[in-house]
Amino acid sequence: MNLPRTSTGTILDVAGQLLSYFSLERTTLINTGREALSIEAAVFRAVTGRIPNAFTRDPKTAELLLETNEPTQEALAWISAVLPTDSPYDENTDIDDHLEHIRTWVSTPDFFTGALPEPFEVIRVLQCAKQAAEALAAVPAQRTAA
Numbered sequence: 001m002n003l004p005r006t007s008t009g010t011i012l013d014v015a016g017q018l019l020s021y022f023s024l025e026r027t028t029l030i031n032t033g034r035e036a037l038s039i040e041a042a043v044f045r046a047v048t049g050r051i052p053n054a055f056t057r058d059p060k061t062a063e064l065l066l067e068t069n070e071p072t073q074e075a076l077a078w079i080s081a082v083l084p085t086d087s088p089y090d091e092n093t094d095i096d097d098h099l100e101h102i103r104t105w106v107s108t109p110d111f112f113t114g115a116l117p118e119p120f121e122v123i124r125v126l127q128c129a130k131q132a133a134e135a136l137a138a139v140p141a142q143r144t145a146a
Contacts, residue, residue: 006047011075012130014046015039016123024119026107029055029062039102039122040066040076047071066099076102078129 018037025036030051037045044066045051054061066072080087080098087101109116117125 006071007134008071008075008078009130009134011043011046011071012078012126012133015042015075016126016130018042018045019119019123019126024106024122026116029059032056039079039106039126040072040099043075043079044069044072047075063099073098075129075133078133079125082125082128082132 019039019042022042023034023036025031025034025038025041029038029041030036037051041051041055041062044055047069052062052065054065066076076098077096080096080101083101083105085101085105087096087098088104089095090097090100106117106122
């Protein structure tokens with residue numbers, strides 16, 4: 001079954017709403033005890049409309065689901081792009097590791113303040129990523145010279 005393609009901006013907007021409603025989980029993909037979602041799980045749910053059981057029971061399968069879902073990867077790449085640090089480079093895949101970049105950012109205390117990003121700051125980053133994705137999508141295609 002082919003689902004209609006949702007824009008990356010909409011995915012990021014819905015992910016922010018999900019995090020606002022459920023709460024932010026920093027260490028696992030999902031914390032069922034607190035009903036909290038990680039950024040990655042919120043994005044996946046925004047794309048698919050659901051959270052598979054693998055997200056609570058099998059982290060390796062959940063990571064595979066994240067890595068093989070193209071709209072999820074695109075949204076995570078935009079989040080990684082607007083973070084104030086560079087994403088780590090994965091030599092095995094020859095691409096930047098956006099998942100690791102986001103996980104590190106959300107779970108590492110700020111060098112100057114010693115504080116973790118607050119949930120409202122995470123949602124603000126999602127909004128910045130949404131604006132960046134939508135701005136790039138609005139650029140008209142280049143026309144070739146005659």
